[in-house]
Amino acid sequence: PVILAIESSCDDTSAAVMAGGEILANVVATQQVHEQYGGVVPELASRAHQQHLIPVVQEALRRAKVQKSDLDAIAFTQGPGLLGSLLVGGMFAKTFALALGKPLIAVNHMRAHILAHFIRDPKPAFPFLCLTVSGGHTQLVIVRSALDMQIIGQTIDDAAGEAFDKTAKLLGLPYPGGPHLDRQARQGNSTRFPFPVGAMPGYDFSFSGLKTSVLYFLRQQSAADQDFIKNNLADLCASIQYTIIQTLLRQLQRAAADHGLTQVALAGGVAANSGLREALQNLAAEKGWQVFIPDFEFCTDNAAMVAMAGHFQYEVGDFATQFVSPDPRLKLT
Ligand code: ATP
Numbered sequence: 001p002v003i004l005a006i007e008s009s010c011d012d013t014s015a016a017v018m019a020g021g022e023i024l025a026n027v028v029a030t031q032q033v034h035e036q037y038g039g040v041v042p043e044l045a046s047r048a049h050q051q052h053l054i055p056v057v058q059e060a061l062r063r064a065k066v067q068k069s070d071l072d073a074i075a076f077t078q079g080p081g082l083l084g085s086l087l088v089g090g091m092f093a094k095t096f097a098l099a100l101g102k103p104l105i106a107v108n109h110m111r112a113h114i115l116a117h118f119i120r121d122p123k124p125a126f127p128f129l130c131l132t133v134s135g136g137h138t139q140l141v142i143v144r145s146a147l148d149m150q151i152i153g154q155t156i157d158d159a160a161g162e163a164f165d166k167t168a169k170l171l172g173l174p175y176p177g178g179p180h181l182d183r184q185a186r187q188g189n190s191t192r193f194p195f196p197v198g199a200m201p202g203y204d205f206s207f208s209g210l211k212t213s214v215l216y217f218l219r220q221q222s223a224a225d226q227d228f229i230k231n232n233l234a235d236l237c238a239s240i241q242y243t244i245i246q247t248l249l250r251q252l253q254r255a256a257a258d259h260g261l262t263q264v265a266l267a268g269g270v271a272a273n274s275g276l277r278e279a280l281q282n283l284a285a286e287k288g289w290q291v292f293i294p295d296f297e298f299c300t301d302n303a304a305m306v307a308m309a310g311h312f313q314y315e316v317g318d319f320a321t322q323f324v325s326p327d328p329r330l331k332l333t
């Protein structure tokens with residue numbers, strides 16, 4: 001099938017075209033307007049989606065060399081995400097499908113992050129264990145098939161991406177802080193400042209303790225030395241990053257062992273973190289795991305992954321009606 005997919009769950013407006021499981025175009029317009037506020041402003045995100053969506057769709061069709069009449073289905077992100085943002089993409093998809101007389105496919109954004117692994121080779125075989133680490137979620141998922149997934153652990157407070165962004169903010173780094181913290185950490189000593197690893201039972205995660213301990217530590221040190229952060233930035237970043245990675249990998253390791261899974265996958269924007277990639281590769285070498293990490297363009301929000309999910313749903317005839325509505329809290333299972 002030839003599928004047009006729309007992604008508008010947060011602050012990226014994206015459209016992709018996929019034919020028979022092959023990605024032909026993936027266009028992403030990232031919204032700059034939020035930077036000055038240090039976080040995504042939902043109302044502004046909805047407006048920017050409204051402005052970007054049609055040009056982005058047109059560009060995706062142009063790059064794919066596909067006519068509207070060639071499309072077999074329209075896929076869109078139903079949730080989870082920001083309600084206003086989801087409404088813009090969802091309304092467009094419904095209207096477009098209705099006008100073209102084509103079926104509509106409602107996609108779960110977190111499933112799409114996981115199915116991004118099937119856009120390019122090498123692809124994991126089922127079942128595999130996926131650690132999804134994004135701006136809003138941290139989930140350990142057993143992926144039994146493209147349609148059968150089970151969350152076995154998740155964060156009870158902040159997501160891993162939030163842990164990066166919030167601690168980076170405490171260090172005075174620009175938003176979103178994750179990539180900046182990553183860059184600084186490469187020059188730093190990761191064992192210089194020991195921060196607590198959020199210890200949770202089972203396979204759950206907790207990151208709010210780290211944020212609080214970094215806040216108190218910085219207050220204390222900065223009271224004695226005004227330039228403490230400036231003079232120790234790389235070591236602070238490396239130590240914080242190390243703690244987040246330890247928190248993630250400890251649960252991942254336990255889950256893989258308990259469930260006898262040896263194929264381990266990363267998904268979501270935090271999968272771009274160089275320290276996490278390296279630590280996971282090292283752990284995998286030690287354990288004999290096979291590791292899968294999608295290209296960066298398919299880790300952050302993009303419509304290609306929505307098209308991939310749409311492709312699998314098309315194959316089993318999982319279509320939505322015109323009564324479908326966005327669900328900001330849509331569950332993975
Ligand atoms: P969700 O899918 O949960 O709704 P999202 O799609 O908005 O969230 P992503 O785009 O997948 O989130 O990821 C964005 C997050 O990834 C941000 O928190 C950002 O700081 C973080 N991030 C991106 N690159 C890096 C990096 N190199 N190191 C650490 N964090 C990073």
Ligand code: FE
Nearest residue numbers: 109134300301
């Ligand atoms: Fe996302």
